[in-house]
Amino acid sequence: MLISFSIKNYALIDNLKVDFNNGFSIITGETGAGKSILLGGLSLILGKRADLSSLKNTSQKCIIEAVFNVAEYNLESLFEAEDFDYEPHTIIRREILPSGKSRAFVNDSPVNLSSLQLLGERLIDIHSQHQTLELTNNEFQFQVIDALAKNEAFLKVYQTELKAYKKLQKELNELQIFQSEAIKEHDYNSFLLNELVEANLVESELESLEEEYETLNNIESIQEKLAEAYQLLSDEQIGAISSLTSLKNSFQKLSVMSSKYENLFSRVNSCLIEIDDVFRDVDILQESLEANPKRLEQVDTKLKMLHDLMQKHVANDISELIRVREQLQEKVAVTENLDETILKKEHEINNQTEKLNALAETIHKNRRAAVPDLKSQLEIILTDLGMPNAQFKIEVDLGDSFYSNGKNTLSFLFSANRGGNFNELKKAASGGELSRIMLAIKSILSKYIQLPTIMFDEIDTGVSGEISNKMGDIMLQMSKTMQVFSITHLPQIAAKGHSHYKVFKEDVNEVTQTNLVKLNHDERVVEIAQMLGGIEMSSSAIAHAKELLN
Structure with a gap:
């Protein structure tokens, strides 16, 4: 969970610090107000590369810091593997120096960007309409099915045995050479x-x-x-x-x-x-x-x-x-x-192969059993999201090769139209459809595994008011088990948040700055009324805003 976030001397931000709550948080603001700047700063915390153009004042260093509560994320093994100092309240800091050099710290210990990226992936998932490629990735599709199949424990054992199998194969190959x-x-x-x-x-x-x-x-x-x-x-x-x-x-x-x-x-x-x-x-x-x-x-x-x-x-x-x-x-x-040694090694490999086959068979059966449930849940949610004809054809077949996650090949096909041809997601679904499918999948996953904080960046672009209302309900439901952010332009979604933050620009001493503030109830009414009816708020817009909030 993201507890707090502070930025100094970054892009249009001079000095900003904001605290966040658990549950469902809304971020709104006019186009160009600086939401992308906030996301850019957050991306640096997650391990993105920095450059000198990020500095607001090029003579001073930029500091971006985030505090996360990681107590429930089971990250102790990752911290140990990457040689981080583990703290339940973990502080990540990025510094961009005027020279252009960048430094990263986890709990005040310097770390490299690749290690920071590994940690960042476990802390925040930033998702937008343009970031749906993960959905078309076969590995991610397996992760979704395995979450429903409760395969986590079996996969851990399988991967340990696969490592031993590959080691034996390497030793046999070296012996034969x-x-x-x-x-x-x-x-x-x-x-x-x-x-x-x-x-x-x-x-x-x-x-x-x-x-x-x-x-x-x-x-x-x-x-x-x-x-x-x-x-x-x-x-x-x-x-x-x-x-x-x-x-x-x-x-x-x-x-x-x-x-x-x-x-x-x-x-x-x-x-x-x-x-x-x-x-x-x-x-x-x-x-x-x-x-x-x-x-x-x-x-x-x-x-x-x-x-x-x-x-x-x-x-x-x-x-x-x-x-x-x-x-x-x-x-x-x-x-x-050597002949005797090679025969002994081949016998060990045969025994290891039997272990792997048994585990792969269990994983396969669990996956096949989970597929109908996943297909049903996806199609029900997508119906609510304005895709009543959406259909999936998900086939899990048992192959001959040992892969990193079993012996299965996966066909994850989609058709947006009743009676239409099934095809791969990236070919069959538009950008907006992919966004809704991703929202559906993430909402399903949140029931089965502990997901990191998720930030939906204008995932609701181009959808109607009624569908946006359903999207808001889904995100609100997800927030019962995880921290959810939604950057939105739609009042129907904005009104569902437990907390509401506004991004805005202001001129200070003839210099434009971006800021972020948490709105109280009355300020939320005004913000949502303006989202409904524009700057010149009518009494009906205010009434509608209050109705949405209630």
Whole structure:
């Protein structure tokens, strides 16, 4: 519900603030008085783009602000999704700066226009003779039928399941694309993997193989050096062991004579023990060394293979080759298991399809059951609105495709004349007829769902007094469950409002300004009398005005 509306420095408005009530509010005024300016300002609040020409005084900024009571609109989820601060009394403000830039705020938090438009759609519905394209939109027609069919809960579940279904389809498509690409690489990856598996990779193997290769490749030189060492150690005349044994014996005798030689004896004895160990190791190594050309060839082959693999896979060592092998194992395994994965995904999609089909069938049945009621209510209301021959042919068929709101296709056809051909609304109905059809539909919707504030902008243009009286009754009935505004030139409608506001122009300091004021009862009598008989009011016009108001 729109509680209040204020405008500063916009078009012909200098400074205006007005409070509104619930129920049915009337806005009247002469042609050119500025009703379109008010609607323009309201459109900015709802997210319309602004431009510098909107400023009355181009050196000052324009501020437009509206306060809404949104407590009954169930908008908490929208506020959360758009990151708005939720308040039951929500304030929307637009500012147009002299630079031409525009800013928007919801409860003092800056917001972008797309988010503001989403919120605006849930707050006010502005409708005029020229804004009936929504009526010819298939999506809107479904919304009307679903309101009568009480499909809201089913549609929410359906849309959640449809989202899951599309996600599964996307995953299946990605798997199938991956499989087609993977199959091309599978043989090559398998070949590379087999090479690495057959190599029997061991992380520290390269170093030990290189050491073994050096030993086998230089066996004769090593044997020669070991033999030379054996000779130097064991020769009876000049060998190290023989010499150290003699030296040990000499120091042993000296140590008996004096304790100062005991340290030298001990040190020489330690050297002899160490040299003796070296001699035994040399002897063992000599015994273990044996030329083995066959093993040398095996080691050389293995080393060449490892170096070739490292070069092929740009690896610095065996551990990196092992990681490459593991990665190839994963790729090959994934490719080989893809058929099973795809079958599992297809099974999930089949289960999801069954869920969607069951929901779509329920939605379809509810829609088909609601169609006769909608058709009957529309034709009864339109008869009252001067279209006694209006007929609708509404057909809801169950198709094969999943749409955003079910599996139905909708044919919403209209004929204005008895016995005439049925056609699409935009082809079969005139502008005035579309306006009356829209009024009929909105009045029906108001019985089933909580509609936002609605503003009818001269929807009654070109209709007779009696029909306008019926239109007024419909809007008055709608106002029992929602806030309704009607911008009108017809006294029959103006008299039915709970509140009456007048738009007028006045010259202040030789500057024309647009203003809006709420009329009291006596002022309403005058306004309606002037709508009946012109500026020069007759006593009969005043009497007629009082009669209409009563």
